[in-house]
Amino acid sequence: MDEQVLLTGAGGRVGEAVLRELGDEYDWRLLFHNPPDEEPDHEYRIGDVDDGDDVAKAVEGVGAVVHLAGDPRPSAPWDSVMRHNIDGTHNVYEAAVDEGVEKFVYASSNHAVGAYETDERTPEMYRAGDEFRLDGTELPRPGNHYGVSKASCEVMGRYYHDEYGISVCNIRIGNLTEGHPPIDYERGQAMWLSYPDCARIHRCALEADYEFETVYGISDNDRKYYSLERAREVLGYDPQDNSAEWDGDEKTV
Amino acid sequence: MDEQVLLTGAGGRVGEAVLRELGDEYDWRLLFHNPPDEEPDHEYRIGDVDDGDDVAKAVEGVGAVVHLAGDPRPSAPWDSVMRHNIDGTHNVYEAAVDEGVEKFVYASSNHAVGAYETDERTPEMYRAGDEFRLDGTELPRPGNHYGVSKASCEVMGRYYHDEYGISVCNIRIGNLTEGHPPIDYERGQAMWLSYPDCARIHRCALEADYEFETVYGISDNDRKYYSLERAREVLGYDPQDNSAEWDGDEKTV
Numbered sequence: 001m002d003e004q005v006l007l008t009g010a011g012g013r014v015g016e017a018v019l020r021e022l023g024d025e026y027d028w029r030l031l032f033h034n035p036p037d038e039e040p041d042h043e044y045r046i047g048d049v050d051d052g053d054d055v056a057k058a059v060e061g062v063g064a065v066v067h068l069a070g071d072p073r074p075s076a077p078w079d080s081v082m083r084h085n086i087d088g089t090h091n092v093y094e095a096a097v098d099e100g101v102e103k104f105v106y107a108s109s110n111h112a113v114g115a116y117e118t119d120e121r122t123p124e125m126y127r128a129g130d131e132f133r134l135d136g137t138e139l140p141r142p143g144n145h146y147g148v149s150k151a152s153c154e155v156m157g158r159y160y161h162d163e164y165g166i167s168v169c170n171i172r173i174g175n176l177t178e179g180h181p182p183i184d185y186e187r188g189q190a191m192w193l194s195y196p197d198c199a200r201i202h203r204c205a206l207e208a209d210y211e212f213e214t215v216y217g218i219s220d221n222d223r224k225y226y227s228l229e230r231a232r233e234v235l236g237y238d239p240q241d242n243s244a245e246w247d248g249d250e251k252t253v
Numbered sequence: 254m255d256e257q258v259l260l261t262g263a264g265g266r267v268g269e270a271v272l273r274e275l276g277d278e279y280d281w282r283l284l285f286h287n288p289p290d291e292e293p294d295h296e297y298r299i300g301d302v303d304d305g306d307d308v309a310k311a312v313e314g315v316g317a318v319v320h321l322a323g324d325p326r327p328s329a330p331w332d333s334v335m336r337h338n339i340d341g342t343h344n345v346y347e348a349a350v351d352e353g354v355e356k357f358v359y360a361s362s363n364h365a366v367g368a369y370e371t372d373e374r375t376p377e378m379y380r381a382g383d384e385f386r387l388d389g390t391e392l393p394r395p396g397n398h399y400g401v402s403k404a405s406c407e408v409m410g411r412y413y414h415d416e417y418g419i420s421v422c423n424i425r426i427g428n429l430t431e432g433h434p435p436i437d438y439e440r441g442q443a444m445w446l447s448y449p450d451c452a453r454i455h456r457c458a459l460e461a462d463y464e465f466e467t468v469y470g471i472s473d474n475d476r477k478y479y480s481l482e483r484a485r486e487v488l489g490y491d492p493q494d495n496s497a498e499w500d501g502d503e504k505t506v
Binding site for chain 2: 078082086087090094115133137139140141142143144145150151152155156158159162163
């Protein structure tokens with residue numbers, strides 16, 4: 001990707017993971033919701049994805065978008081996710097197709113499929129050896145309003161791809177933590193995404209050729225119920241981390 | 254269904270088809286967006302699904318909801334479908350679960366999957382003998398913002414079912430016309446839904462036992478690319494009309 005890349009939600013954790021590893025690899029333009037505490041190393045704007053004018057200015061001239069902005073709280077109320085996530089993502093897609101953007105990487109979430117974690121399947125599905133897998137071809141089953149908003153934006157991306165030809169990659173991000181995987185939390189270990197692997201899958205989504213994809217963004221954990229097959233095959237994602245290599249906050253392998 | 258049934262969007266065409274055939278079968282409460290021209294035969298309210306208070310009053314005490322209200326235009330702009338369709342449906346679901354409603358029938362649309370009608374598949378897929386079928390298990394591919402809103406509300410229903418246990422049936426309604434099927438319009442003939450069959454599938458959705466279903470609402474047309482299998486099996490839908498039995502506006506069989 002030689003052209004400038006817009007990253008929205010630059011103040012969030014996914015943005016932090018991406019920029020830490022890929023800060024020098026791309027000519028970034030960052031969109032922050034609130035003024036950053038420290039002066040960023042990249043061109044940046046302050047703006048709100050709810051505001052079509054802010055978004056149009058942010059998207060102007062870029063060749064790709066990594067859209068992370070939105071209310072990130074799994075417990076977020078409907079009005080907030082409708083406005084910040086659903087309507088905000090619509091604004092970014094509209095600006096992107098107006099601008100002729102080629103590639104749109106969308107931060108979806110494990111919460112888009114959270115209701116597959118039924119009482120019958122848990123906690124077994126969180127454990128190594130269990131064979132239950134979601135692979136991105138299944139219909140969403142959100143576990144909360146936040147997940148409803150993420151699933152809605154996934155299908156919104158399908159529309160923008162089909163209608164305008166823009167390449168769209170929905171990444172259902174797992175449990176992103178800095179440093180060690182979650183401790184005493186089997187579910188979090190099963191969907192752990194390390195910071196370096198988070199950057200890797202975003203690099204792949206910016207570099208690979210594809211039409212419309214929905215993939216899972218997790219590390220190569222022994223425990224897992226999300227398939228990495230599609231991300232490996234289509235994006236060339238090669239995760240390097242595994243929650244099984246940790247004992248608490250100590251890496252053992 | 255012995256309890257009262259709320260029908261929203263009572264002034265629309267689907268509502269007209271349902272009430273014409275099933276007016277005497279249920280104790281209806283109707284929600285109109287605008288005051289009706291003639292005094293309805295049933296209890297009714299005037300209100301807006303965008304308004305949570307209007308909706309709460311409309312849902313109070315009912316045992317089932319047939320939710321048809323929304324902007325019905327395939328060309329409707331985003332702001333309208335976001336407000337009237339997505340946010341409106343959220344209001345109705347919230348009120349329904351608050352009220353302990355058992356069954357929620359949602360008028361989805363063929364436009365939720367309109368982008369399956371690609372240049373490669375059409376017009377062949379509209380013709381009798383073509384074997385392409387959508388059966389409700391496929392991921393949505395909306396062809397317009399209206400379709401995005403319908404697909405978003407389908408997955409919203411999945412959430413409300415999983416979280417609260419309410420039975421949800423999404424009916425992807427085809428091309429509903431009064432009297433004869435569309436003339437000189439292969440696509441419309443393939444997804445024709447007669448008024449009597451529209452009433453039939455809504456009766457089935459009110460009577461059958463199910464958890465969460467997404468079915469196609471069309472007549473038993475010789476031309477078809479939507480499977481009726483799931484509606485037949487789970488709902489017991491037995492359509493009686495077929496666009497092939499018509500030559501223009503004349504019934505020939």
